[in-house]
Amino acid sequence: MIPGPIEFTPEVMQVFGAHTDSHVSVDFINSFGHSLELMREVWMCPSGQPFIVAGSGTLAMDMAGANLIEHGDKALVISTGYFGERYAELLKRYGADVKVLRAGIGKVVPHELIEKELAGNDYKLMTFTHVDTSTAVRVDPEPIGLLGKKYDVLTILDGVCSVAGEEIRQEEWGIDVVLTASQKAIGVPPGLALLVASQKAMEVWRKRKHPVGNYYADWMNWLPIMQAYEIRKPAYFGTPAVNLVAALEVSLMQILDEGLETRFRRHEKCGNAFRAAFSGLGMKQIPVRDDIAANTLSAPYYPDGIMGLQLIADMNKAGVIVAGGLHPDNRTEYFRIGHMGAIAPNDILATLGALEQSLWKGGYEFTCGAGLSAAQSELEF
Secondary structure, eight states, rough: OOSOOOOHHHHHHHGGGGGOOOSSSSSHHHHHHHHHHHHHHTOTTOEEEEEEESOHHHHHHHHHHHOOOOOOOOEEEEESSSHHHHHHHHHHHHTTTEEEEOOTTTTTOOHHHHHHHHHHHHOSEEEEEEEEETTTEEEOOOHHHHHHHHHHHHHHHHTTTTTTSSSSOOOHHHEEEEEEETTTTTSSOOEEEEEEOOHHHHHHHHHHOOOOTTTTHHHHHHHHHHHHTTTTOOOOSSOOOHHHHHHHHHHHHHHHHHHHHHHHHHHHHHHHHHHHHHHHHTOBBBSSSSGGGGGSSHHHHBTTOOOHHHHHHHHHHHTTOEEEEEOOOTGGEEEEOOSSSSHHHHHHHHHHHHHHHHHTTTTTTOOHHHHHHHHHHHHOO
């Protein structure tokens, strides 16, 4: 129950027991091309340009930044944790003049402050993290996308911990790039960097004055590959992760078979169940309000008197693996639970059972079953 890599469906894992096709075979070309088409549906961006590249979520961040920033461009980073800070450092590597609007731990940057900053400056690009994996804080993408349109600023949504779990309507909300990685709510083992770029973003890239400063990430190398596979033609720049792409096609079809609206509501119920459980157990979370708490992971504080490493070890012994803290300012004060992708009510109840058992072993005083009972009330799918 860590926030990635998550548990994957048997159908996705079955792909890895098959032989590895040639990257120019008819079957693989069809699989790759179909995956690109499916991405437009999952991202809700019918006119967007999808990219599937071997790499991590950090590569997806790098691709967006490298292709859209030139030396001296002004960039605004909306930071709600570790990964917002990472994006600021990434953009600086490409010569961006970066301003960071930084939320306090567990909080979001007010939209009024974002608009004030955009109105008073000539920014080319703005990035924000939909769900920061270090804090479990979730921002509302729609008004930020609308602000980008209002002030003619490119918007990049880091959706590594949100795409296919949290509601995203890329084209409707006017977001120029939505990026993610395969190992979280997309439901495929690690190894694919995924993003969809708007036509506006592609036009800005085409009008660059200087070459992209990252050879592997350069859309000039990858766009012909994506275009060729989509019309079912072979092409080569770098050998794709063949089995991962085949697994991606399976997972994207599963996501769409479930239905995006149903999937969003299911993740919301999972998030509500954990929030209710923590409240029932008297545990606080990093997000200061429920309406800015993620539905794909939770970040509860250790109760007073509970040794963090021991709690994680005890839960591990009970058969449940959770993750420690990640934010550099308070990483020893909390832990993280992932609840995205192919998660079922039984997974949630098993996790909370292990948590209650481990809290009891640590001497924490609470009403046994309080967390489980509160969660069950939210889990009527």
